[in-house]
Amino acid sequence: GVDSGYKTTEVYDFCRFHRGFAVPVKGVRTMQVPHKFSNVDFYPGTGKPVPGSLRLCRLDVTQYQERLASFLSIAPDDPGAWLFHSEFPEGHAEHYLSEYKNDKGFWDCLSGKPNHLWDASVYALCMSDILGFRFLSTSKEEPKPKQSKKQPPKQSNNPYTGGQQIFGR
Numbered sequence: 001g002v003d004s005g006y007k008t009t010e011v012y013d014f015c016r017f018h019r020g021f022a023v024p025v026k027g028v029r030t031m032q033v034p035h036k037f038s039n040v041d042f043y044p045g046t047g048k049p050v051p052g053s054l055r056l057c058r059l060d061v062t063q064y065q066e067r068l069a070s071f072l073s074i075a076p077d078d079p080g081a082w083l084f085h086s087e088f089p090e091g092h093a094e095h096y097l098s099e100y101k102n103d104k105g106f107w108d109c110l111s112g113k114p115n116h117l118w119d120a121s122v123y124a125l126c127m128s129d130i131l132g133f134r135f136l137s138t139s140k141e142e143p144k145p146k147q148s149k150k151q152p153p154k155q156s157n158n159p160y161t162g163g164q165q166i167f168g169r
Contacts (some may be wrong), residue, residue, distance in 0.1 A: 001025040001057060001123035008044050012054055023055060025123050027061035029106055034058040035126050057126065063123045065099065065107040072096065082121075090119055 004011040004024035015022045024040070030151045040054040072081035084093075098113035 002143055003027075003119060003123065004056065012040065012043060012050055015054060016050065016052060018142050019052075023057050023127075025057045025059060025126070027119075027122070029060075029062055031058065031060040031063075033060070034063050034129065057130070059126045060124070062100045062123055063105055064125045065118075068118070068126055096121075 002011050002015060002024055004026050005119050008024075010143075011024050015024045036058050037055045039048055039054045042049055068082065071080060072083040075148060076083060094113065095117035098110050098115040099107050100110065101120050102108045108165050
C-alpha cells in the first residue's frame with residue numbers, strides 16, 4: 001500500500017507500473033467498513049485519464065490505528081504483540097510516539113513530528129487484512145489444499161494470494 005495523499009500523480013504512476021504488487025491507499029477518518037476499493041479513472045485535478053485505470057484502496061485509518069495501538073500495548077512475549085527488530089533505530093520509535101488520540105476520539109499527529117512509520121504500519125495492517133494474513137495457519141505443517149480429480153492444481157507464483165491479482169483489474 002502506497003500513501004497517495006502526497007505526490008498523488010507519481011504514486012498512481014508507480015502503482016500502475018507495479019500493478020498487482022502496489023496499490024494506492026487513501027486514509028479516511030471514518031467509514032462504514034475497514035477498507036474499500038474504488039476505480040480511479042483520472043489523475044486528480046486534471047481531466048487526464050489514468051491509462052488502464054487503477055484500484056484505490058480507501059481505508060478507515062481510525063480503525064487500523066486503534067488496532068495498531070492495541071498491538072503496541074501487548075507485552076513483547078505475549079501472542080499478538082507488535083515487535084521491532086533489536087537494531088530498530090531509536091529515532092524511528094519517535095514516529096510511533098508522535099500520534100495521540102484527540103478529544104473527539106480520532107488520532108492526530110503532534111505538530112512537526114514525523115509519523116511516517118506509524119502510517120506505514122497502519123497501511124501494512126490494512127494490506128495484511130486484504131491478503132488474509134489474519135487467517136494464516138500458525139502450525140508448522142502446511143495444510144493440503146483440496147483438489148478436484150477433474151481439475152489440475154492451480155499454478156501460483158504467490159503463495160499468499162493463490163496467483164490472484166488482488167490489486168489489479
